[in-house]
Amino acid sequence: MREADRNPYDEAADEVVAAGNRILDADEQADSWDVASGLLAGAVQFWLYSRQPCDNPMCEDCADISTPERRLKKLLEEVREHAEGSDYFDAPNDMNFGTA
Numbered sequence: 001m002r003e004a005d006r007n008p009y010d011e012a013a014d015e016v017v018a019a020g021n022r023i024l025d026a027d028e029q030a031d032s033w034d035v036a037s038g039l040l041a042g043a044v045q046f047w048l049y050s051r052q053p054c055d056n057p058m059c060e061d062c063a064d065i066s067t068p069e070r071r072l073k074k075l076l077e078e079v080r081e082h083a084e085g086s087d088y089f090d091a092p093n094d095m096n097f098g099t100a
């Protein structure tokens with residue numbers, strides 16, 4: 001991707017992957033699952049922080065994030081979208097890989 005085409009979304013995603021790789025490279029004993037879970041925990045915290053509704057309880061722009069349950073629903077929708085769009089979503093060793 002050309003530098004001119006980069007945006008904050010791409011930069012943030014690349015930084016998370018780079019952070020995970022740095023942690024694993026720096027500690028041979030580090031477990032990739034633990035590192036991934038820690039990165040996810042941080043991403044969830046930041047996502048929730050960024051989705052706080054404004055101080056107007058009737059704000060139409062904030063309606064879909066106006067309660068913790070609504071924010072969680074939006075978060076899970078976004079996570080599902082990213083997971084299903086990932087190159088790693090389907091794995092050759094999946095139990096159902098190649099079944100019709």
